[in-house]
Amino acid sequence: MSQPLPQPATIGRQSAAQGAALVLGSAIVWSFGGTLARFLSIEDGWTIVFWRSFFAATFLIGFMLLRDGPRGTVWLFRNMGLPGIAVGLCFAIASTSFILALAYTTVANIVLIQAGVPLIAALISWIVFRERVSLITWLAIAAVICGVAIMVSDSIGGTVSPAGDALAVLIAFVFALATVITRRYAHVRMTPAACFGTIVAGAVAAVMASGFSVTLPELGILVTFGALNFGLGLAFFVTGARLIPSALAALLGTAETILAPLWVALIHGEIPSLNTIAGGTVVLIALLSYLSVEMWRQRRAALSANW
Numbered sequence: 001m002s003q004p005l006p007q008p009a010t011i012g013r014q015s016a017a018q019g020a021a022l023v024l025g026s027a028i029v030w031s032f033g034g035t036l037a038r039f040l041s042i043e044d045g046w047t048i049v050f051w052r053s054f055f056a057a058t059f060l061i062g063f064m065l066l067r068d069g070p071r072g073t074v075w076l077f078r079n080m081g082l083p084g085i086a087v088g089l090c091f092a093i094a095s096t097s098f099i100l101a102l103a104y105t106t107v108a109n110i111v112l113i114q115a116g117v118p119l120i121a122a123l124i125s126w127i128v129f130r131e132r133v134s135l136i137t138w139l140a141i142a143a144v145i146c147g148v149a150i151m152v153s154d155s156i157g158g159t160v161s162p163a164g165d166a167l168a169v170l171i172a173f174v175f176a177l178a179t180v181i182t183r184r185y186a187h188v189r190m191t192p193a194a195c196f197g198t199i200v201a202g203a204v205a206a207v208m209a210s211g212f213s214v215t216l217p218e219l220g221i222l223v224t225f226g227a228l229n230f231g232l233g234l235a236f237f238v239t240g241a242r243l244i245p246s247a248l249a250a251l252l253g254t255a256e257t258i259l260a261p262l263w264v265a266l267i268h269g270e271i272p273s274l275n276t277i278a279g280g281t282v283v284l285i286a287l288l289s290y291l292s293v294e295m296w297r298q299r300r301a302a303l304s305a306n307w
Contacts, residue, residue, distance in 0.1 A: 015243045022240025023252045029233035031259035034107030036225045037099065038268045040218060045100045046209040048222070052099065053202030055226025056234070060195040063235050076192040083185035084193035090178035091197030095230065096204065097167045097174075105164025108261035108272035109151055112280035113168040115257040115287050116144040118250040120176035121183075128180070136293050143286035150279030194234050251291040257284065 042048050064073040080088075101110050119141045125131040133141075152165040182190055206212075214222065241249045257280075264270045272280070 019240040019243025022236045023249050026233045026236035027253050027255035031256040033229050034260050035263040035267050037102050039221050044210045045103055046205045049096050049099045050202050050205035050209050051222040052226040053198045055223050056231040057198040059227040059231030076189050080192045083181050083188050087178045087181050087190055087193040088196035090174040091194050092201040093174045094171045096201050097171045101164050101167035104161035107264045108276050110168045111257050111260040112283055113148055114172045115283050117172050117175045119144050121179040124180050140286040140290035144283050147279040147282030151276050153275050191238050
């Protein structure tokens with residue numbers, strides 16, 4: 001006896017569940033980035049950027065060849081256009097800044113500042129495209145600014161380097177900019193853009209690095225750091241984020257913010273300062289409140305559309 005065909009609503013729920021699982025998986029995979037970096041004793045950060053970018057680019061090219069075939073992969077690169085190039089450059093700046101920032105500040109500072117990316121994206125959209133920003137968004141943006149100010153006060157006190165926190169803020173800004181561009185050009189597939197970004201980062205690092213020699217154990221860590229932590233996480237995210245609302249994707253992404261400092265504290269004993277914990281708590285509360293309201297609005301809009 002043949003099985004009944006799945007109904008459209010069932011297919012939609014299955015796709016949404018798959019998308020949520022992939023985005024959550026990307027956040028969990030990315031959360032190990034700081035922990036993996038702390039295992040490396042390579043003094044030149046540009047050397048790390050080069051090898052991480054090389055293995056991430058190799059993984060992403062293989063991923064696209066497997067998923068889309070040679071012709072499909074070439075087509076994706078040809079059709080990403082200026083939006084894809086812009087997003088790729090944002091990824092290149094963010095991934096490079098992440099490695100360089102680890103030499104100056106804590107993993108907790110970096111990932112907690114990055115938690116404000118959805119709100120920074122809303123602010124950029126308001127400034128550049130004059131998109132309407134709700135009162136709850138403005139309140140959340142103000143809270144994030146206060147939280148980040150508390151966190152970077154460690155720089156003023158000399159606990160961490162101002163350069164480290166400046167790089168963390170730069171990471172959040174370029175990720176937010178990439179988010180805005182992706183939303184404005186939703187029809188553009190961003191997997192080749194991400195791959196392009198890793199190639200650019202690797203090319204710049206090749207010029208800046210003092211050398212490329214690493215030990216065999218370090219090479220093994222770099223393969224994991226580049227191909228699995230960076231490349232696989234990115235493949236999970238760009239595949240899953242298209243299947244679920246942006247607010248839900250951002251909410252699931254907070255798993256990285258929570259888990260990354262935990263892994264580093266448990267494995268390497270890098271305990272965040274009181275200012276980092278206090279400021280990070282403010283940022284997370286603001287973000288979760290904002291995303292909860294956005295999810296409620298999206299659910300309400302979906303119900304209204306069905307009626």
